[in-house]
Amino acid sequence: MAREQMPIEKQLKGTGGSLAQRSLDIEGFSNGIRLTGREWIAVGLFTVALFLGAPFLWTKNEAFTRESDYRMPYDLSNDYWLYQRYARLAADHYDTLLFGDSVVWGQYVTRQQTLSHYLNERAGKVRFANLGLDGAHPAALAGLLQHYARAVTNKKVILQCNPLWLTSSKYDLRDEEEFAFNHPGLVPQFWPSVPCYKAEISPRIGILVEQRLQFSSWTNHLQQAYFDRIDIPSWTMEHPYDLPLRQFKHGLPPSDNMLRHEAISWTARGMQKQDFPWVDLETSFQWRFFRRAVEILEGRGNRVFVIVGPFNEHAMQEKSHDTYQQIKNGIAAWLQAKNIAHTVPPPLASELYADASHPLADGYRMLAEEIFQRLP
Numbered sequence: 001m002a003r004e005q006m007p008i009e010k011q012l013k014g015t016g017g018s019l020a021q022r023s024l025d026i027e028g029f030s031n032g033i034r035l036t037g038r039e040w041i042a043v044g045l046f047t048v049a050l051f052l053g054a055p056f057l058w059t060k061n062e063a064f065t066r067e068s069d070y071r072m073p074y075d076l077s078n079d080y081w082l083y084q085r086y087a088r089l090a091a092d093h094y095d096t097l098l099f100g101d102s103v104v105w106g107q108y109v110t111r112q113q114t115l116s117h118y119l120n121e122r123a124g125k126v127r128f129a130n131l132g133l134d135g136a137h138p139a140a141l142a143g144l145l146q147h148y149a150r151a152v153t154n155k156k157v158i159l160q161c162n163p164l165w166l167t168s169s170k171y172d173l174r175d176e177e178e179f180a181f182n183h184p185g186l187v188p189q190f191w192p193s194v195p196c197y198k199a200e201i202s203p204r205i206g207i208l209v210e211q212r213l214q215f216s217s218w219t220n221h222l223q224q225a226y227f228d229r230i231d232i233p234s235w236t237m238e239h240p241y242d243l244p245l246r247q248f249k250h251g252l253p254p255s256d257n258m259l260r261h262e263a264i265s266w267t268a269r270g271m272q273k274q275d276f277p278w279v280d281l282e283t284s285f286q287w288r289f290f291r292r293a294v295e296i297l298e299g300r301g302n303r304v305f306v307i308v309g310p311f312n313e314h315a316m317q318e319k320s321h322d323t324y325q326q327i328k329n330g331i332a333a334w335l336q337a338k339n340i341a342h343t344v345p346p347p348l349a350s351e352l353y354a355d356a357s358h359p360l361a362d363g364y365r366m367l368a369e370e371i372f373q374r375l376p
Contacts, residue, residue: 054215054218055081055214055215055217055218056214058218059085062251062252063251063252064085064086064089064252065254066089066093067254067255068126069111069112069114069116069117069120069130069255070086070111070129070130070255071105071106071111071114071130071132071255071256072086072105072131072132072133072134072255072256073253073254073255073256074134074256074258074260075229075253075256076224076225076253077133077134077135077183078183078185078220078224078229079220079221079224079225080144080147080148080185080186080210080217080220081148081214081217081218081220081221082221082224082225082252083131083133083144083148083149084148084149084150084151084217086131087131087148087149087151087152088151090129090131090152091151091152091153091155092151093129094126094127094128094129095127095128095155095156096119096127096128096129096155096156096157096158097128097129097131097152097155097156097157097158098115098116098119098128098129098130098131098132098157098158098159098160099131099132099141099145099149099157099158099159099160099293099297100132100136100141100159100160100162100307101132101133101134101135101136101137101141101160101162102132102133102134102135102136102358103115103132103160103162103310103357103358103359104116104130104131104132104160105130105132105133105134106130106132106364107134107260107261107354107358108259108260108261108262108263108354108355108358108359108360109259109263109360109361109364110257110258110259111130111255111256111257112257113361113364114130114132114364115130115364115367115368115371116128116129116130117130117364118364118365118367118368118369119368119371119372121368122368122369122372123372128158131149132160133183134182135182135183136182136183136186137165137171137173137181137182137183137286138161138165138286138287138289138290138292138293139173139186139187139188139194139285139286139289140182140183140186140187141186141289141290141293142186142289142290142292142293142296143183143185143186143187143188143211144183144186145293145296145297146296147186147211147212148217150300152297152300152302153300153301153302154300154301154302155302155303156302156303156305157297157302157303157304157305158305158306158307158371158375159293159294159297159304159305159306159307160306160307161290161306161307161308161309161331162309162311162357163308163309163311163324163327163328163331163357164311164356164357165286166278166279166281166284166286166287166327167276167277167278167279167356168276168277168278168279169277169279170196171286172279172284172285172286173187173194173195173196173197173285173286174195174196174279174285175195175196176195176196177196178196178197178198179196181196181197184197184199184207185207185210185211189204189205189207189208190204194285223235225252225253226247226248226250227244227247232244261354263354263360263361264354264360265350265351265352265353265354265360266312266314266315266350266353266354266355266356267350267351269354269355271315271355271356273314273315273316273317274315274316274317274320274356275316275317275319275320276316276320276323276324278320278323278324278327281326281327281330281331282330287331291334294306294338294340298340303341303376304340304341305340305341305342305343305375305376306335306340306341306342306343307342307343307345307367307371308328308331308332308335308342308343308344308345309328309344309345309347309357310345310347310348310357310359310363310367311324311328311347311356311357312347312348312350312353312355312356312357313347314347314350314353315353315355315356328344331344332344341376343370343371343374345367345370345371348363348366348367349363352366
């Protein structure tokens with residue numbers, strides 16, 4: 001015969017109370033820590049102080065050495081908090097700042113062979129700072145200037161216009177097919193729409209927050225500079241026996257002085273002449289944002305000088321070369337109409353190009369001479 005189940009009320013008899021009382025006791029223990037109104041206010045004030053104060057205090061304690069010919073470390077190209085800090089420092093100490101993509105940064109040269117280095121050499125003193133960022137196409141450059149170079153006001157600025165970003169609809173970011181381009185954290189997240197950018201809503205909102213809150217960009221800086229460019233929880237999973245605080249003992253990496261690629265000419269590299277499918281200048285997405293970059297800089301009182309190129313015209317087939325001349329003339333015409341000081345330097349000798357747009361060291365030296373003579 002089955003054993004009769006004792007009702008729960010009887011089971012609780014002699015244990016100190018009814019089912020309801022026991023339930024209340026359990027709830028009481030599970031919520032043992034309760035904050036008063038004043039304590040909640042204190043927690044709120046502490047949180048606000050942390051959000052506002054942590055990035056400021058970190059800046060005071062994290063050593064940033066202003067080295068000769070400094071350029072952003074290649075591996076920290078997505079560390080926009082560090083870039084912002086460097087832009088502020090450069091604006092305080094240098095006469096003229098150079099902005100652009102990897103051509104300004106110096107993809108095939110050391111930092112002592114960059115355009116800014118040879119301009120300083122030509123000037124006979126340190127006047128020029130390299131604020132180039134690898135992969136900073138015009139749409140990214142406009143975002144970089146808008147959100148992370150606010151300290152650059154009332155300065156002399158050299159801005160590079162690289163026609164490379166107009167060589168195809170893919171580079172122009174107009175293709176509907178998803179494309180993993182550089183610096184999605186700098187392009188517009190919602191409007192104007194970037195056709196090949198297919199990120200979900202949540203990361204887009206996160207990027208908007210990072211662009212506007214120092215605390216958010218600072219936490220990204222910690223991930224980029226100290227935790228192998230991944231979030232801290234993921235880092236601890238990959239390094240279960242390492243103490244995270246020890247990572248900060250390393251300090252910031254020094255200025256990048258590595259030669260990223262072999263310094264040989266484009267022909268020695270085996271490149272062939274290209275038939276670039278150039279986009280139309282008037283409808284170009286990247287050209288629109290280059291003009292936006294100029295507008296941002298001038299709106300902050302800066303005196304802008306634009307370099308168009310130097311593109312490797314030797315690496316083009318005849319038809320592509322003819323189209324490029326029209327585009328180059330169109331860029332120069334717009335700059336002239338807007339009374340923006342600029343130069344369209346003649347192409348360098350073929351052997352002074354490493355690829356379609358990057359000069360080698362001697363090419364930078366010659367370009368610096370051309371630019372220095374034309375600076376207002």
